Amino acid sequence: MAQSILDAMSGASTGSLVVTEPLNYWGGKRVKPRQEKNAEPVFEPATGRVLCQLVPCGAEEVDEAMQSAHTAYLTWRKMAGMERARVMLEAARIIRERREKIAKIEVINNGKSITEALVDIDVAWQSMEYYAGLAGTLSGQHIQLPGGAFSYTRREPLGVCAGIGAFNYPFQIAVTKSAPALACGNAMVFKPSPMTPVTAVILAEIYKEAGVPDGLFCVVQGGAETGTLLCGHPTVAKVSFTGSVPTGKKIMEMSAKGVKQVTLELGGKSPLIIFKDCELENAVKGALMANFLTQGQVCCNGTRVFVQKEIMPQFLEEVVKRTKAIPVGDPLLDGTRMGALISKPQLDKVLKYVSQAKAEGGRVLCGGDPFVPSDPKLKAGYFMSPCVLDNCRDDMTCVKEEIFGPVMSVMPFDTEEEVIKRANNTTYGLASGVFTRDISRAHRVAENLEAGTCFINNYNTSPVEMPFGGYKNSGFGRENGQVTIEYYSQLKTVVVEMGNVESLF
């Protein structure tokens, strides 16, 4: 059943898919929404056509999903880590087997190129394999106490966790949150972004096929209101959120009321520092990777590109040449490297940042305009040409605010000391990057940058083994890597007396 829905949907091409199957999932099956009168259209970014209807879940539906997740949790938490691992490895195998189909649907819903979506799905099954591998390793400590007494610690699950996702990596975010959660013995109720509701439910079906108890991974659809219901629900032990800083602050406030743990993966305005002793071609490639993946809608993008003055002309010439050569268009074509932005309002917002940059003294070296592909079916898609802005200053809006579009701002610098100060002059702290051939400088810069990640001589690589998360307003908690186990589990101390109780009373 689940596979036949996927097979049918993935037969589509750009401009032809209409999704009518229910997008909620709990109790081991897709669940029809109750409040059809609240339906809102979801658009295919490449064509501007309606892809499906989004019907937000209300309190009753969220409650049903929670109960279903809690029931599954009671079974799942009792299973040995190795048993959970076996189920998760099967889920990883199924994702891998269906990678092309899932990627295709992700592209139709999100607008990114198929080349990128395939990488996203590969990262998803790798994440599942990685946390399956860790599921059997959860363990505690044995502590010897006087008189033969001792204590030991147990790493236990938290319970039902809520996951709230952004639109830019819909399937991958659902896996990045649920894989470590499930490995630790938790259940998860996940709410995707209302703009990208289609692929999370495919993950739910894959988990079911792999053998998780019904309800272990539930999907509820909706926007801010449904998200609020999740954060306030008494069953929820932890909220893991990916999205913007303003929403992250609200999530934290709401979670505080129930003393729920939170992980916040928020936005950024990351610096990429290119020294004159770098290998220029790699630095240029790195700058493109730091700015143009997923049409620039990536939280950890290095959008403030600081280039040492002496190499500025060569850098600009090369970066502009390569940016102009990026093939923009139908995201399902193999040759396309940049697809459509997520929505019309997002496209308008990004274009406005470009005009404002011009008004504030920036110079557009290329792109920054709406792009209309020649294919008639793409005429109403949300495309723009990737943009390089020169002549930027630290006080310009395009340098201070997260644009979330394909816009690179370039600024000159003189010295290491100066550039570190300028790079850190932001409330964000998600990522950073440095290109240099001087290894002492590379590590010194990495140490001094206030960010959760520093890439040396590359940018935006994302192996699942390494922790990812923010400093400052970019959030806290980590995703990926071993450390995430700590964010999805809690420690119990068991104290064992071997002698008589020495009472003071």
Ligand SMILES: NC(=O)C1=CN([C@@H]2O[C@H](COP(=O)(O)OP(=O)(O)OC[C@H]3O[C@@H](n4cnc5c(N)ncnc54)[C@H](O)[C@@H]3O)[C@@H](O)[C@H]2O)C=CC1
């Ligand atoms: N650090 C990270 O890992 C990542 C961060 N982001 C950040 O996310 C932003 C873009 O994503 P968007 O989807 O536009 O962000 P957003 O903050 O508008 O929405 C994110 C999610 O929160 C939900 N939501 C909105 N208001 C809510 C509320 N009051 N209570 C509960 N849930 C609520 C939305 O429905 C959506 O599922 C950018 O700022 C970007 O930097 C995006 C991807 C990764």
Ligand SMILES: C[N+](C)(C)CCCC(=O)O
């Ligand atoms: C996959 N990667 C590293 C390009 C981006 C991951 C963070 C995000 O979801 O925006």
